[in-house]
Amino acid sequence: MAAKFASEKNVKFMLYEVHDLMSLTKLEYYSMHNKKAFDMILDAGMQMAKDMYYPIFKEMDEVHPELADGTVKVHADVKKIMKEAGEGGWISATFPIEFDGGQLPTMLNCATHHMFGAANYSGSVYPGLTSGAAKLITSFGSKELIDTYVPNMLDGKWQGTMALTEPQAGSSLADITTTAYPQEDGSYKIKGQKVFISAGDHDGVENIVHLMLAKIEGAPPGVKGISLFVAPKYRPTADGKLEYNDIAVSQVFHKMGYRGAPITELAIGDKGECVGWLVGKPHHGLKYMFQMMNGARLDVGNAATSIACAAYYASLDYAKQRPQGRKLGQKDLSKPQVSIIEHADVKRMLLQQKAIVEGSLSLILQCHKYEDLETAAADPEEAEKYNLLCEILTPIAKTYPSEMGIISTSNAIQCLGGYGYCQDFPVEQYYRDIRIHPIHEGTTGIQGMDLLGRKVVMLEGKAFKLFKEEMEKTLVMAEESDVYKEYAGLLRDALADIEEVTAHKMKVAATKGAEAFLADACLYLEMFGYMTIGWQWLLQALMAQKGLDGGKAKKMKDLYEGKIITCKYFFKYELIKAKALKIRLMEDDYLTAEAPASCFND
Template identity: 35%
Template sequence: MPSYKAPLRDMRFLMNEVFDYPKHYQKLTHGAAADPETVDMILEGAADFCENVLFPLYQSGDAEGCHFDNGTVTTPKGYKEAYAQLVQGGWQGLSYPEQYGGQNLPPSLNLIKSEMMGTANWSFQMYPGLSIGCMNTIMQYGTASQKDTYMPKLVTGEWSGTMCLTEPQCGTDLGQVKTKAEPRQDGNYNISGTKIFISAGEHDLTENIIHIVLARLPDAPEGTKGISLFIVPKFLSHADGSIAERNQVSCGSIEHKMGIRASATAVLNFDNAIGYLIGEPHKGLHAMFTFMNTARIGTAIQGIAHAELSFQNALPYAKERLSMRALSGKKAPEKVADPIIYHADVRRMLLTQKAIAEGGRAMIYYAAQISDNMQDALERGDNTAFKQYDDQLGFYTPILKGFLTELGHEAANLGMQVFGGHGYIKEWGMEQIVRDARIAMLYEGTTGVQALDLLGRKVILGSRGKVIRDYTSEILRFSSNHARNKYMRGFAWELTKLCAQWNTLTLRVIMAARKDRDMVSSASNDFLMFSGYVMMAYFWAQQAAVASEKIGANQGPESIEFYKAKIKVADFYFERLLPRAQGHAEAMVHTPRSMLALNAEHFSFDY
């Protein structure tokens, strides 16, 4: 049977020693409440909830799945009770204003809580997770009346939320959205259309579900410039917030999926359902990106969550499973064979999982601080600072989502590989992690979409390479400051070379794209993966720098071993994983010729 233990030591290392969260919180307008004692209580409480309530439902929820009966969706056994505990614990409202029943804590704490919940049970995390984007959208673009109507119940978790974008004929290309919004005499709208792949679109956990829906007004221009955004509740509500009659939105079916089977993915039919415009007409896509950025960072967490869970279960198995003798000599002479952890190839797999989980966690936790700063600027009304942090996070988001989900799936597969044939058997739980991880590279924009967003929108069109120059300047300052540290010399020199290469590659791709626009698409995936490997190297170097300082400060024996392990895993990352970046570097600068040489009609298996 699999197990889960929240990695609180590593979380605290990043929060308190690498990124100095206590000092960061002090600078925020509402950060005073996030004092070290409160933060520690939240971490301990979330760990207890995730380990003892959510994780025990992980395998059983997958085995049972969700049930659909004539428009009604029932979640697996134990889910309603677990969700009730989520509501009772106030977990949904950590980062929302007190006036709506929240605790007004920084958004980063919600992301860190979400990591634990997602690692313990990603299917369950999908239900409250979708509500976060719904709440963020209403908070930023909703009217005072809309906030008063929907936020209190969403914040407590009594109601949940969704995002309704995809339709049968379109996924990423939202310019093809056909759902209609017809004006009503009361100033609201009748929404009609079908949405598919709606996570948490129908379920029995909450009394109401608030759908955020993209639709077109009658006078809408073509394409993405003609999309508006609407609030469409499952149940209408009275002025006092109590439930009124059922709205004309129904669940036509739920999907039968490869993984995350305990998360209901619904087909929703809107048949003149009453909707309320949120934001400005025809500018719904801009508002929806509030939702999308939240969702994409949340999906990036899925990458490290599956890497962590797979590693936690592969490690004890590798210590116990006996097979052959180590090539360097017997390690357990009293046993018939040595534990497989003494074989170098098994070490390679375990260290790869550990490097991905802990390196990715550092990337996420740093981005979480940017999210805090964005929210703080918004609350202060500082539009200049908000734009600066929004652009900064916009650079990180496609790398986090694309790179970390790709590596998270790799780590999940490696965990299954450590188990050998047992990894293929359901009872061990490793194959479920692989199945659950696979969706992460698909939803909220595939890896290819993230790559185009990074290279096309953020690097070429958005900044003409400046965003790379600015980021590499930050890395170079770090490298210069640590060039004399005996633990850090190798890391600093390697990062310096990579920064020069990153800028050169960016310039080469930009110049080539001027002559051939297909260059952007053909180079984008390799550009994203190269960027991800370099970024993770930088964050591993930061962890190694702090660890080396702590070793020099003569910490206790237990802490010393933790810090030494950090440096050794950083060494492994630089020696064994970072070289992959060079393959991506070589591939991205080739012209699209070989990709486009075969005509579309010649893509055939039958000549």
């Protein structure tokens, strides 16, 4: 049996009691579903995680992808993963019925992906990438593109990718140079280079379908000239066969972690024979791609949460079993040693892990609920509300789990002591696997500038106002309780601090310019993250208290009490860190912006 890497009980508490998954079934779009079906999916997801993903977790780390004869060789079970994910409806789970999808809430899909990622992050990315790419085609592509590519992608026969990054451009997409040349038949010849393409080539599927950003010859400069194309490794022919499409792998990167999925460099059209097909309108590519990118950012947050979750359970199991020392003040050496979980500092490290992991998961589920409500919205104004809520929270849901997940996983290693640093235990791999998450799908720096420079001020602060209204519902609920009134006050203070810092930063923007305004955007994002996770912990504690007061099943008692204690830990140990960030953000010097490059010279 697999070691514990995630808690289905906790996931169900989050879905049903905290975020009220069943309320979605009252909406017409999700009305065909019921709790019995949801439970069956969750049970099947956990079983799949245990039986298919976890057994090859270590193998996929040890057997690296390898470029041979023009194709990337990956672990043999990738074929099995893609086949099962396709046939079992996991890739198409959230797609509308019209595409033979399950039309399931993304909140439920997020929960199963959490289980898969905790069991084996590398293995879980193949189906997830394919689902995101296929969704982009169904959202903006022609019927011909949909019919040609989507069925095979949803069946797990063809892999989907997101091909954005180029060597000379990195995160600066305005500087991409991959070029598309119009052809008489409406197709385009594409030439260029892409790097860091996840699952950009492998032998676990029959074909690779790249959703690729490029500029049509003569397009406007900058991001306004970017278009989106479908460019497969093998293009389908009129007789139903596949022919090589002049996309070659020039290298596979050797990574610190996350080794079971290849990250590739692609040479596109070196022989002048790479054909691509435009998705949607010319020069709208970045707008389209942001759909996949925003979904990918939530996926990154979920993945980081999942890895940190697995590390937490590994360290928890070790702490329960590892005897060492005695309670402070116990001087009778004839008495047996106690398990290290009895020591205060080990409990502190475990509480921090639990606070980060379960706070992060709750936030990501919250974002997906907004996404589901937007999908099922009855009118455009309602849809805009939920879209804006998801927009303002996405930078936090991507970054807090990614950055804090590293700290959480480091604590897992610390709990194991020297053993944690050794390959005999899985936590060292979790630490290597999680380190990519603050980098890919938009670095922490980009997320900070997105939150402060765009999301908080967009539509004259409408998204921020809606966010505060959502928090207010939880605060009012907490203020009605003698137990949680104190924590509501602390959260109100944190919100007031964010508002004060935001107002200060707006003045900086007006008087000092953009560089000073955004110089410490990452610190602003971090501060915002503490407050947001505090909101999620207060919400969890309130629902746990409701469960205790309602006399629910005894088997939930420990979970409920653990939620309440962890909420208290978060407010007293983590949320207070936002105060120090406020002090820095209210300063009027702009050291990081003004420090000359020469100061780093020896």
